[in-house]
Amino acid sequence: MTAQTTPGHGAPVDETDAHTWTGRARRWLLRKLPPDKLLPEDQPSFVASWAYVFGMGAIGSLLWIIVSGIVLGLNGPQWYHVSSLGSFVNSTHLWSVELFFIFMVVHLWLKFWMAAWRGGRLLTWITGVISFVVSIVAAFTGYLLQTNFDSQWIAFEAKDALNAVGVGAWFNVANVGQLFTWHVTLLPVAVGAVVVLHVLLVRVHGVAPPLEAAESDAQLLHNRPGATEPPEPAEPPEATEPRGTVQ
Amino acid sequence: MAGCLVAGAVSVGAGTYFGWDGFTIQSGNLIVIVVMIILFVLALVLPFPGGKRRK
Amino acid sequence: MTRKSSSISWRKTDDVASRPWTGSVREYDLIKELIIGVVVVGLLVLGVSAIFGSPDEPSVSLKAWATAAPADFTATAAKELAGTSDTAGYGPPYNSTQDATQKIGPVDLQSLSGIRLPVDTANDFVIAPLATLPSPPADLARWTAATDQQRSAWAATYSDALAAAPDSDPAKVADGDYGPVPALTAALLDMARQGSLDGVLQSGGNFYNMDYTRSLLFLGDGGYFPDLAASQHLSGDQWGVMNETGDTPGQSWLWLFSLLYQIEPFKSAPNADALVVVTMLVLTALLALLPFIPGLRSLPRMIPLHRLIWKDYYRNR
Numbered sequence: 001m002t003a004q005t006t007p008g009h010g011a012p013v014d015e016t017d018a019h020t021w022t023g024r025a026r027r028w029l030l031r032k033l034p035p036d037k038l039l040p041e042d043q044p045s046f047v048a049s050w051a052y053v054f055g056m057g058a059i060g061s062l063l064w065i066i067v068s069g070i071v072l073g074l075n076g077p078q079w080y081h082v083s084s085l086g087s088f089v090n091s092t093h094l095w096s097v098e099l100f101f102i103f104m105v106v107h108l109w110l111k112f113w114m115a116a117w118r119g120g121r122l123l124t125w126i127t128g129v130i131s132f133v134v135s136i137v138a139a140f141t142g143y144l145l146q147t148n149f150d151s152q153w154i155a156f157e158a159k160d161a162l163n164a165v166g167v168g169a170w171f172n173v174a175n176v177g178q179l180f181t182w183h184v185t186l187l188p189v190a191v192g193a194v195v196v197l198h199v200l201l202v203r204v205h206g207v208a209p210p211l212e213a214a215e216s217d218a219q220l221l222h223n224r225p226g227a228t229e230p231p232e233p234a235e236p237p238e239a240t241e242p243r244g245t246v247q
Numbered sequence: 248m249a250g251c252l253v254a255g256a257v258s259v260g261a262g263t264y265f266g267w268d269g270f271t272i273q274s275g276n277l278i279v280i281v282v283m284i285i286l287f288v289l290a291l292v293l294p295f296p297g298g299k300r301r302k
Numbered sequence: 303m304t305r306k307s308s309s310i311s312w313r314k315t316d317d318v319a320s321r322p323w324t325g326s327v328r329e330y331d332l333i334k335e336l337i338i339g340v341v342v343v344g345l346l347v348l349g350v351s352a353i354f355g356s357p358d359e360p361s362v363s364l365k366a367w368a369t370a371a372p373a374d375f376t377a378t379a380a381k382e383l384a385g386t387s388d389t390a391g392y393g394p395p396y397n398s399t400q401d402a403t404q405k406i407g408p409v410d411l412q413s414l415s416g417i418r419l420p421v422d423t424a425n426d427f428v429i430a431p432l433a434t435l436p437s438p439p440a441d442l443a444r445w446t447a448a449t450d451q452q453r454s455a456w457a458a459t460y461s462d463a464l465a466a467a468p469d470s471d472p473a474k475v476a477d478g479d480y481g482p483v484p485a486l487t488a489a490l491l492d493m494a495r496q497g498s499l500d501g502v503l504q505s506g507g508n509f510y511n512m513d514y515t516r517s518l519l520f521l522g523d524g525g526y527f528p529d530l531a532a533s534q535h536l537s538g539d540q541w542g543v544m545n546e547t548g549d550t551p552g553q554s555w556l557w558l559f560s561l562l563y564q565i566e567p568f569k570s571a572p573n574a575d576a577l578v579v580v581t582m583l584v585l586t587a588l589l590a591l592l593p594f595i596p597g598l599r600s601l602p603r604m605i606p607l608h609r610l611i612w613k614d615y616y617r618n619r
Binding site: 041047051063064093098119120121155156164166168172174209211 | 313315317319321322323326328339342343344347348351352357360512519527531534538543550554573578579580586601603611612613616619
Binding site: 101 | 295
């Protein structure tokens with residue numbers, strides 16, 4: 001058990017060869033997110049609620065959105081109007097988006113009531129909100145790409161809001177060529193990037209403990225009888241233990 | 248202008264709407280919102296199956 | 303035992319929330335959960351798609367409009383010539399109409415872009431398409447030769463006369479000095495009914511085109527297209543922003559954006575769009591920064607729903 005005084009600061013003794021930028025980047029990454037934190041085999045015992053499944057539900061939905069979207073995109077915009085298989089794939093694209101938002105919104109509600117931003121998890125909350133917002137824009141461009149009556153009308157209505165704040169000239173909802181770029185490349189990349197960052201931050205910080213968790217609680221005491229308030233935040237045994245096996 | 252509505256290429260039903268006093272909601276949207284609320288409540292009250300404890 | 307008061311602060315301190323968890327753990331399989339999630343969601347998606355499908359209402363063409371509502375089409379064409387249509391008076395990014403922009407106080411965001419998508423309704427929607435005909439109407443030369451004032455006078459007079467005529471029927475318009483306007487709108491109606499206006503307006507003679515700005519603006523200046531949308535509950539004042547055609551759920555996540563359009567002071571504001579968008583941007587920023595906002599961030603502590611989420615934990619503390 002190494003006595004790490006200030007985690008995330010100063011060079012660790014076990015990687016003195018990290019003198020290049022790349023080496024330092026690797027050292028930083030491994031310190032922030034060692035493999036056993038990235039792909040954990042256990043979680044705190046309080047992680048026992050259905051409240052914890054909705055984030056994964058949203059990720060599952062996102063994967064189905066991407067798969068169905070690739071099939072739709074590769075077949076071109078007219079396919080789904082004329083093919084029954086195309087129509088079905090279009091349906092799966094729509095419904096996986098509806099499920100994505102359902103899971104994401106319930107996830108957001110639950111994380112609010114769990115005050116999950118506590119203890120240095122601010123960026124996790126913010127990236128979550130950003131992924132929600134970027135997803136809304138991505139879905140909006142999808143509605144504009146239906147190339148049917150609905151998209152026609154949405155384009156006509158939505159231009160006013162965009163023009164009123166001066167962005168309609170560049171983000172032109174009636175220009176299908178522009179919309180393909182946004183919906184098929186830029187926005188999916190943005191959603192994916194923010195979601196990946198969000199998930200990595202969850203892994204880096206770990207799951208937020210119950211709101212009123214105290215040193216004296218059974219689930220904490222269970223592991224450290226006697227210790228109530230350590231002078232310094234000590235590295236937990238199970239976090240330092242695998243450090244030697246990382247390399 | 249009512250006459251031209253009939254002539255339009257309306258293939259899908261006009262939809263089912265609920266509402267009063269300027270507030271209307273489409274049935275599909277209503278169901279989605281109700282489902283979210285039900286999932287939220289279930290997540291709070293349903294017991295979670297116990298996993299294997301270690302340590 | 304001293305128990306620290308539960309903190310809802312986002313700050314990293316030395317409390318339980320800030321430290322890596324040192325208590326008891328349970329087995330957890332991340333990959334397994336991911337696979338189960340993907341499979342369960344996949345079954346849900348396939349099942350719901352098979353049962354409910356997805357709507358695909360055909361788009362409206364200028365041909366369909368001209369065929370279904372010729373009087374509305376003619377009246378709209380006359381307004382485009384007179385410069386009195388919604389598009390003609392829109393302002394940036396389409397044209398430079400005075401005082402047309404939506405301002406918030408002195409801030410005029412709409413003018414920021416300048417006229418990046420220039421639209422001259424008379425020329426782009428009526429005159430230029432007619433000029434592409436194999437035998438353009440003879441009256442086109444008369445319009446082209448006339449002064450701007452003369453053109454506006456003809457078109458405005460005809461537009462008014464159409465509005466006054468029974469059923470807005472061009473055949474029942476009272477006599478007057480309309481110049482070449484009735485002949486031009488009639489020729490445009492013919493062109494639209496034959497289906498050639500759709501192509502000309504979209505591509506402007508080019509082979510490729512993916513920009514539907516002009517066709518859409520022209521379509522929206524009439525009454526036919528917005529009425530169709532209203533019949534499908536898609537108008538802005540019908541919460542249409544959220545709605546999809548039929549009974550399929552739409553963008554229900556836009557509920558707040560849609561709600562603002564239904565209530566004062568937004569509802570009757572001439573700059574409603576600018577106000578709603580800016581309000582939504584502010585509210586979104588507040589959601590992202592919620593951990594900083596006193597009161598709101600304390601709600602989870604004041605209304606302890608978390609006691610249900612972590613009921614096992616609190617039962618055995």
